[in-house]
Amino acid sequence: MELQEVLQKRRSIRKFTQEGVSKEDIELLLRAAMSGPSACNKTPWEFYVVTNPDMLDKLHGATRFTKIDAPLAIIVCGNLSRALPLQLESYWVHDCSAASENILLAATDLGLGSVWCGIHPQKRAEKKVREILGLGDKLVPLNIIYIGHPDQIQEPRDQYQEKYVHYF
Numbered sequence: 551m552e553l554q555e556v557l558q559k560r561r562s563i564r565k566f567t568q569e570g571v572s573k574e575d576i577e578l579l580l581r582a583a584m585s586g587p588s589a590c591n592k593t594p595w596e597f598y599v600v601t602n603p604d605m606l607d608k609l610h611g612a613t614r615f616t617k618i619d620a621p622l623a624i625i626v627c628g629n630l631s632r633a634l635p636l637q638l639e640s641y642w643v644h645d646c647s648a649a650s651e652n653i654l655l656a657a658t659d660l661g662l663g664s665v666w667c668g669i670h671p672q673k674r675a676e677k678k679v680r681e682i683l684g685l686g687d688k689l690v691p692l693n694i695i696y697i698g699h700p701d702q703i704q705e706p707r708d709q710y711q712e713k714y715v716h717y718f
Contacts, residue, residue, distance in 0.1 A: 551658075551659050552592065553608060555562065555706075556655050556658050556659050557655070557660050558706040558707065558708060559706045560654055560655055560658040560664075560706075560716075561597065561667055561683065561704035562664075562665040562666070562704070563663025563664060563698075563700045563702060563704060564618055564665050564696075564702070565619075565663075565701040565702040566618075566619065566620040566621065566663060566696070566697075566698030566699060566700060566701050567698065567699045567700075567701045568588055568621060568698075569621065569639060569698070569699045570621045570698075571601075571621060571622045571662065571697055571698060571699075572701065575662065575677070576599060576622065578640060579624065579653050579657060579660075579697070580597055580599075580624075580653075582652040582653060582655070582656035583595070583597060583626070583649040583650070583652050583653045583656075584649065585652060585663065586645070586648035586649040586651070586652045586707070587645070587648050588645040588648075589634055589638070589641040589645060590634060592632050592633060592634055592641075592642075592645070593632060593645070593652070594628050594629050594630070594632040594633045594634075594641075594645055594646070595626060595627065595628065595629065595642075595645060595646050596626075596627040596628075596629050596644040596648050596689055597625070597627070597649075598624070598625040598627065598683050599622070599623075599624055599625040600622070600623040600624075601622055601626065602620060604667070605682065606620070606621075606623055606646070608682045609623055609625075609679070609682060609694055611678065612667075612669060612675045612678045612679050612682070613667065613669070613672060613675045615668075616669075616675075616694055617666045618667065620664060620665075620696035620697060620698040620700045621697075621699075622696070622697040622698055623694050623695065623696050623697070624653060624680060624693050624694075624695045625630065625668075625669075625691050625693070625695075626646050626649060626650050626653075626691070626692045626693050626695065627644050627685065627689045627690060627691045627692060628642035628645070628670075628689070628690045628692055629642070629688060629689055630642065630688045630689070630690065631669065631688045639677050642690070642691065643670070645690045646693075647692070648678065650654050650693055650695060653695055653697075654666060654695065657697050660698055661699075662698065662699060662700070663691050663697070663698060663699065663700030663701075663702075664695055664697045666693050666695050666698050667693055667694045667695070667696065668690040668692075668693050669692060669693050669694060670690055670691060670692045670693070671681060672674040675691075676691055679694070680718070
């Protein structure tokens with residue numbers, strides 16, 4: 551697909567078939583994620599790939615918005631030990647968000663569906679995901695991205711609105 555087509559087709563998909571996502575496609579998704587920008591090239595991201603049905607079931611309980619039945623979840627975490635120092639530490643959110651969007655776009659390009667379910671800054675949800683994955687204090691789960699073969703169709707859309715654009 552051309553970039554503009556991918557951008558228009560990328561929509562949140564919440565219904566999936568149970569067909570698994572191939573290891574090759576998972577690697578392409580992770581390569582796309584890691585090609586994203588990172589402040590001072592700190593790359594403070596960590597990716598947890600979950601295909602185990604029991605683990606996926608546990609992740610459903612992280613928030614009321616994470617009850618998505620998909621064959622794959624990628625949890626994008628910020629590794630604070632690789633974040634910028636002091637008041638710049640929170641740039642990990644920017645870096646991990648760029649990586650997350652790249653996963654969503656790559657999934658669309660591969661014909662897969664995806665949905666981003668936010669975790670950070672919900673402290674209870676962060677704690678639950680940390681417990682499920684056995685994460686240490688230096689790892690902050692930003693989101694859970696559910697991915698699979700779509701079992702619903704969302705029409706492409708253009709959300710451009712001139713009223714939000716300001717020229718000087």
